[in-house]
Amino acid sequence: MKKSSKLKDILFTVAFPVLTWLVMELLCLLFKNKHVIATALDIKTVIRNTGITAVTAYAMSFNLKEGRFDLSLGAQRMAGTILGGLLAMALGLSGLWLLVFAVAFGFLFGVLTGLAFISLRVPPMVLGVGMALIWEVIPYLVSGGKGLNLFGVSGMGILTESWFQILVVVIMAVLVYILMNYTRLGYETKAVQGSQLIARNSGINIFRHAVECYTLAGALVCIAGVLDVSFSTQMSAGLGNTSNGVVTANMFAMILGSYIGEKSDSSVGILTAALTLTIFKYGLSLMEFSDPVNSVVNMLIFIGFLVFQANRHKAALNRARKARIELAKQRKAELAAA
């Protein structure tokens, strides 16, 4: 019984990317006579995009699942990646060091944002906007408005290697899995997700916990930034809260991942969701839709999923209600007969 349930859960998890691939493959073959995954390069692209999406979604999930939407994550990503990159380049170090420095800056920005949150007690979204404006200025000033340009910089090749990207994503997934299942942080996360008030009354230091979440989110989002810039070669130092779009674009992956994760674990769920959505988007681009059409299709599906999420328990609740009424009627009839 237990084994069959586990198998069901695995099939449920695997079904998302597999079914998505099947649907997109069918559509691409029917309308464009193309395969979604045709060459090793396609696999490389899917791996890279999955990695970036998954790591960003992990970063968002630390705060968002507890009701804190950190709107400064994009700015932390930009600031950490640009500063890490500039430092590594100034010291003549390789891409690996870029990653290390970016993560270090991400930790710093994350911890400062977390400290600001618990000290100032400003609502997370409002604080996020303010902190984003602050973090955006730092790389702008340091780079003289130029941002980060890795085009032609030697020693950065390792960051675009598929094996390296897979390694980073797997390490992140395992790390998140361990953090969420075998550590105090995971225990506290589950408690706070249930009820922050009860968690606090039970002795959990919810302020320290919030800082830890912000810190981890900052570090993770910078890893995503490094994976992104290593391929695109450029990251501009934009001002005016323009940095957040790339992060919020991954919200669907986080929410879908949480749903898939109900049958396994959120770390597995988010990775699976990232793979699913990457295949879906890759398929759409093969269908040769324009960017606006792609966005509309993506958003419609996202909204559709949110509607499903909000109403998925309705049928079960209705069935339970009907059963209760039926039972009451039956009892009433029994009492009347007696």
Place this chain on the structure above:
Amino acid sequence: MKKIIALLLAVVMVLGLVACSGNSTPAPADNNASTEANNANTNTEANAEPVAVPEGLDLSVHHKVGVATVHEGEAWEIARNYLETIVGPTFNMEFIYSEKLSDANGLIAFMEQCYAAGCDGIVNLVTSNDAIAQGAHKAEEWGIWFATQNSAWVEEVAGLEHNVGQCGASPESVGEAYKAAFKEILSDGQPHSVVLFEGAAVGGDKGQGAASHFYSAVGVLEAFQETYGLTYDKPIADLVNQQDPGEVNTGNSDVHIYLYPGRNPGDAVTALLPVLQTGNYDIFAAVFSFAAFTNAIADVEQSTGKDIKVIGTAQIEQQTKTGFETTDPTGDTVLNGAILNDLPLACAINCIELMHAYNGDVASMKDNGQAILLGVRSYAVLGADTYAKAEKLNTAPELYILTAEDLLALAQPGVTWQDLEAKLAEIADLDALLAAKGLN
């Protein structure tokens, strides 16, 4: 302890917010030092020599000019340094810069701050039609002069007294540069195929997209048509205005043309990888952000073993130099051709227009009272050798396309917009320009 931390963080936040508010609180630019430290191209200030002021040109009045920019990065730093070290001292102008703006609201907010700071002129680089219209109306209301950098003429405000004129990369000349570059590449008698990232080309001929992107795509399609005698199934303008990406029906099975309209290079890279992987294409062109595609192209070259030539719109800056000097997996240079736009030149023309207004002869910059559009030509550079010469432009006071002497000559009374147009035509030929600067 908690209170102290809270207080410190509050102070940091307030300071940060103040620092962020460059958009609404302009400050005179004083970062020459950092600009120069960051950019070897821009070390020009120390060598500037005084130039004789033409008779009748009054430079005794100090003018404050607000520069509303949409640019950032190295190319903008070069332009900004030109304003600071050449244009400003020559015209007795002081510049106040915005942060990167994107729309009419940002422009108006910045202009309000400039007006309050005592600016009597605006150089506007925000290119949307509504921003230009709103900015020009605001300037008219306040009685300050308004010059715009944009490729399309905005008729709605052309008749306003304080609108001194427009200047921008001539879209037609960008198209001509692309056409010339492609004709050169296609002239080897072999069948070639291209993937073109055409940016905001859609609607560019109707004032909706980017005119320069539209004409770039037109230039490429015309070059292919004329070289191979292609018979497109639609007029070229209709092909460029198609919203969806896809292959053009060329009527020649050996020649493939794939057009990808889109404003996001990140999405375009993912979408174009499978197209490039087919092995049908040996040229890639990007109307902006060519560098964002280079890793993807290197992957495809490595996978197929086939060289893909890259041509892109660029500025004279380190990135372009790197492109011409770095090799791809097939041993060819990463960048094979560049369509160069010179940002300092357009800025200079705007300031010359303002100087005429300051000196009371704004009419000379207008055609029957209507502000006019002056087109700055683009340069087609094919190969590292030519670029090595072109990149020396803007590296010393005498190597700017318009030197201090030129600026004064063009700002003196009696010079008209036709003279400016003639000057722009004179410097349109890159070889001649390089020869005149002693760079060939």
